[in-house]
Structures are given as structure tokens and as C-alpha cells.
Amino acid sequence: MSRKYKSRKKLPTEPVSIQIDSLSHEGRGVGRIEGKTVFVDGALPGETVEMQYLSQRGKFDEGRVTSIQVVSEQRVTPECPYFGVCGGCSMQHLSSNAQISHKQSILQEQFTHFAQTQPQEWLPPLQADLFHYRRKARLGVRHVMKKGRTLIGFREKYSNFLADIGHCPVLSKQISNLIVPMSQLIDGMETRFDIPQIEVSSGDNLVALIVRHLKPMPLTDQQKWQDFAKQHGVVVYLQPKGPDTVHRIWPENEADAQLSYQLDAFDVTLLQQPLDFAQVNASINRKMVPYAIDLLDVKPTDQVLDLFCGLGNFTLPLATKAQYVVGVEGVAEMVERGKQNALHNGLTNVDFYQADLTTDISKAEWNQRQYQKILIDPARSGALEVIQNIVRLAAEKIVYVSCNPATLARDAGELVKAGYQLKKAGVMDMFPQTTHVESIALFEKN
Incomplete structure (x- = not known):
């Protein structure tokens, strides 16, 4: 029989014992069996566990814990009864202190790997609410006939x-408490399968709530x-097709549907729409914004x-401290939201501009000014294309807020090469x- 049609080797069915040496970036335990790396879901460093194979590949295997023989001191009982089945989060079995230490170790590794450098000083980790923090999510919906719901x-x-x-301890309580009522509501609809x-x-x-439906409702x-x-005091939108088809069906008055959040440290209120990008964790955001502005050491x-x-999450608080602030964003709708928020907060020393920051921006009007301080908060892809422009502006301090340590480290390397x-x-x-x-991260000009 040719190799093309040769049957795939069957996975071992009996659990095997493995000692866990470390934790992968994805939160899986890492060990070795006969010299081959194995990633074990649900295992922690220092543990000896029995695992069931999930897959075997050329360079590594994958498995998941079936029992724990030696338990890590860092293991905790998950808050959520669905943990291990639901894929919404993956580290509830690890103590919060160990979680944040693991994340810092990842950042350290990335700085060494991509930038060949380390910060002169490590900042203490910033933490806030550990549960019921998530205020934005895309939830899957499916009416399952076998379950009848x-x-x-x-x-x-x-x-x-x-x-x-039936609930989710990571979602905000207001959202979590709607899971069962929404399920019961959809059960009684004609479009429950759609x-x-x-x-x-x-x-x-x-x-x-933005309800996506595949057929006319x-x-x-x-x-x-x-x-x-x-009944529940929520705003409901329907979305029959793409994002541009989103339309509100309740409440009728737009003013009654306006979402907002407060940054008390600056007496600033940010208005937002449901599809706008906003920081998912409100409690961390309220700490992060003053944290970043303090690092910049903004003067009048x-x-x-x-x-x-974005919609001005950092821009408007900066405007309460600085002489003048320019916010630049690639999405035109967010630029308009920023202007709306500046007007709403009575801030006149701030301007917003739309620009594709991955292109040549050297001739842009806003780019002809001198800036003493720069704050950047890019998407996961980072800010590599805009680094050259940042360097040309020769700002005294740069604060970089990142959602991807690999691209932060890569961009840090470029800034260090350029004299920061x-x-x-x-x-x-x-x-x-x-x-x-x-x-x-904070960068200062040499």
C-alpha cells in the first residue's frame, strides 16, 4: 500500500504518566516522554500527572490531564464549574499571582528574543478585578434539538x-445574568435556528445586545x-448581514441607548457605540490610563x-494634563467618536485625525508639529510601520501600550536602535x- 493511503497511526488509549517542567505561552504544561516534547492541557509546572493523548505530531505531542499524582502549590480550585470544558478561558486552575508572574516571564522572554534587551526597571504588575471583568464578548448561539433548548x-x-x-464568572455580572433569560427567549422564537x-x-x-440573524426576523x-x-433594561440591535446593517430596535430614543463609561481620575466620560473598540476590562482600564499618563510625566x-x-480613551485624559493633544486613528468612525467625546467633555485643546498609520504619514498636517510626549496603543500587529515617524519626531518620552508582547518587543528593538x-x-x-x-513600556530619548 502506498504511503498516501496508509492509515494514520492510532493514538495510545491508556493514560501515561508525565512530569511537567514548565508552562507554555498558551498555558499548557510542558514535559517530555522519551525525549519528545508533550504539551498537556490542565497541567502545571512541578506536577506529575496522568494524561490522555490528543494528538501525536512529528516534533511534539499533545494531551490533557486525566489525573494528578503530584499537585502544584500554585494550583487552585477554578471558580467556574464549566472550566476545562468551556474554552472561554484556560488558566483558572492557576493562582492569580502565578498567572501574572507567568505573563511577565513571557514579556521578559520576548524582549530578549526580539530586542536583545531588558528594561532598566520592571514595573509592578497592574491587577484589578479577577472575575466578572469582561464587558465585551461575542457569544455563540445554537438551538440544540436533542437538548430541547x-x-x-x-x-x-x-x-x-x-x-x-448557565453563567460565566469572567463576563460582567450584568451580561452573565442574561445568558439563561436570552436562551429561554430564543427557545420560543420562530427564528431560533437562525x-x-x-x-x-x-x-x-x-x-x-447585537443579535445576528441569518434569515429575516x-x-x-x-x-x-x-x-x-x-424587562431587563438593555439595548437591542439586530444585524441581518454585515456590520453596516446593525440597527437598533429598542429603545426608540437614541439618548436612552447611549453607552458610556467614566474615568473618574480625570472627570472624563467616554461615549461609545456597541461595535466600537473599547478596553474589555473596565477596572484595569481605570488604573491603566492614569498609570500610562504618569509614566509619560505630562506637563502643562x-x-x-x-x-x-480609538474613541479617546487616553487622548481625552491626556488633554486634561497637557497644553495640546492630537489623537490619530485609522477608523473614521472612531475619529468622529473622539471628536464627539471631546465636545461632550468640554475639551478644546485636542484634535482628532484619521490616518492609515501603516502608510507614509510624513506630510500629514498633524505630523508637522513638535511633540514632547507620544503614547501608542496599537493592535496586535504592533506599530512597526510608524516607528520611523516616531523616531523622526524625537519626542522625549514614549509610552507603548501593547496587547501582544512579541510585537512590543520587536518594536522596542527598533526604538533602541534609533537612540531610545x-x-x-x-x-x-x-x-x-x-x-x-x-x-x-516607557522609552526615553538618549
Whole structure:
């Protein structure tokens, strides 16, 4: 028989024992069996566990814990009864202190690997709420005939099926408490098989739901959503196709549907729409914004540039401290939201501009000014294309907020080559119970 049609080798069916030496970036235990690396879901460093094979590959194998023979001191009982089945988070079995230490070690590794440098000073980790922190999420929806009801939540680990959950201790309580009522609501709809997801977003004041539906929703079902919105005090939008088809069905008055959140340290209120990018963790965001601005050491005479500014999360607080602030963002709708927020807060020393920061911006109007301080908060892909422009501006200090330690480290290397010192860096627990690493770094001109 040719190799093309040769059957794949069957996985071992009996559990095997393995000693765990370290933790991968994805939060899996790492050990070796006969010299071959094995990634074990649910295992922690220092443990000896029995595992079941999930896959065997050329360079490594994968498995998951079936029993623990030697237990790590860092292991804790997960808060969530669905942990291990639901794929929404992966580190609830690890203590919060160990989680944040692991994330800092990842950042350290990335600085060494990509930038061949380390900060002169490590900042203490920034932590806030460990549970019920998540105010934005995209929840899967599926009406399962065998169960006779609708499931709402995240996918199971290693599966495309939705986890059968009744609540979620990571989502904000307002959102978590809606899971069962929304499930019961959809059970009674004509379109119960045609709703694949609900996007949830909350401010300090309101929760908004964006209901995706694959077929036209009859008026009877729309009325049920409106009644649900009235009963639970939420805002409901429908989305029949792409993002541009999102439209509100309750409440009727736009002012009653306005989401917002407060940054008390600056007496600033940010208005937002459900599809706007906003920091997922409100409690960390309230600490992170003053943290970043303190690192910049903003003076009343400073001109400050905020790149990838979004709706003004950093821009407007900066404007309460600086002489003048420019916010630049690639998404036109967010630029308009920034202007709206500046007007709403009575801040006149700030301007917002739309620009694709991955292109040549040397001739842009806002780029002709001198800036003493720069703040950047890019997407996961980082800010490599804009680094050259930042260097040309020769700002005294740069604060870089990152959601990807690899691209932060890569960009740090470029800034160091260009004459900046990596003075301070640290991690922020934006997504507790997950492997996501949020970090912040301060650079100063030599």
C-alpha cells in the first residue's frame, strides 16, 4: 500500500504518566516522554500527572490531564464549574499571582528574543478585578434539538460545539445574568435556528445586545426582543448581514441607548457605540490610563501625540494634563467618536485625525508639529510601520501600550536602535484567567 493511503497511526488509549517542567505561552504544561516534547492541557509546572493523548505530531505531542499524582502549590480550585470544558478561558486552575508572574516571564522572554534587551526597571504588575471583568464578548448561539433548548456562550475546548453553560464568572455580572433569560427567549422564537451569535457590550450604565440573524426576523420575534429589552433594561440591535446593517430596535430614543463609561481620575466620560473598540476590562482600564499618563510625566506645557487613539480613551485624559493633544486613528468612525467625546467633555485643546498609520504619514498636517510626549496603543500587529515617524519626531518620552508582547518587543528593538532607552516595562492583567498578555513600556530619548 502506498504511503498516501496508509492509515494514520492510532493514538495510545491508556493514560501515561508525565512530569511537567514548565508552562507554555498558551498555558499548557510542558514535559517530555522519551525525549519528545508533550504539551498537556490542565497541567502545571512541578506536577506529575496522568494524561490522555490528543494528538501525536512529528516534533511534539499533545494531551490533557486525566489525573494528578503530584499537585502544584500554585494550583487552585477554578471558580467556574464549566472550566476545562468551556474554552472561554484556560488558566483558572492557576493562582492569580502565578498567572501574572507567568505573563511577565513571557514579556521578559520576548524582549530578549526580539530586542536583545531588558528594561532598566520592571514595573509592578497592574491587577484589578479577577472575575466578572469582561464587558465585551461575542457569544455563540445554537438551538440544540436533542437538548430541547438554546445554548449561549463560548465553544468547548477542542470542539466546535458550544459549551452548555448557565453563567460565566469572567463576563460582567450584568451580561452573565442574561445568558439563561436570552436562551429561554430564543427557545420560543420562530427564528431560533437562525441566530448564530449575540455580541454583547456594556458601559457603566447599560448593556447592549447585537443579535445576528441569518434569515429575516418576523415582527413577532422582533416584538419578543423589544419586550425582553424593556424587562431587563438593555439595548437591542439586530444585524441581518454585515456590520453596516446593525440597527437598533429598542429603545426608540437614541439618548436612552447611549453607552458610556467614566474615568473618574480625570472627570472624563467616554461615549461609545456597541461595535466600537473599547478596553474589555473596565477596572484595569481605570488604573491603566492614569498609570500610562504618569509614566509619560505630562506637563502643562507639553504637546502630546496619541497614536491608534480609538474613541479617546487616553487622548481625552491626556488633554486634561497637557497644553495640546492630537489623537490619530485609522477608523473614521472612531475619529468622529473622539471628536464627539471631546465636545461632550468640554475639551478644546485636542484634535482628532484619521490616518492609515501603516502608510507614509510624513506630510500629514498633524505630523508637522513638535511633540514632547507620544503614547501608542496599537493592535496586535504592533506599530512597526510608524516607528520611523516616531523616531523622526524625537519626542522625549514614549509610552507603548501593547496587547501582544512579541510585537512590543520587536518594536522596542527598533526604538533602541534609533537612540531610545527602554526604561521601564511591566504587565497588566487585562484578561485574568486567560493567557492574554497586556503590557506597557516607557522609552526615553538618549
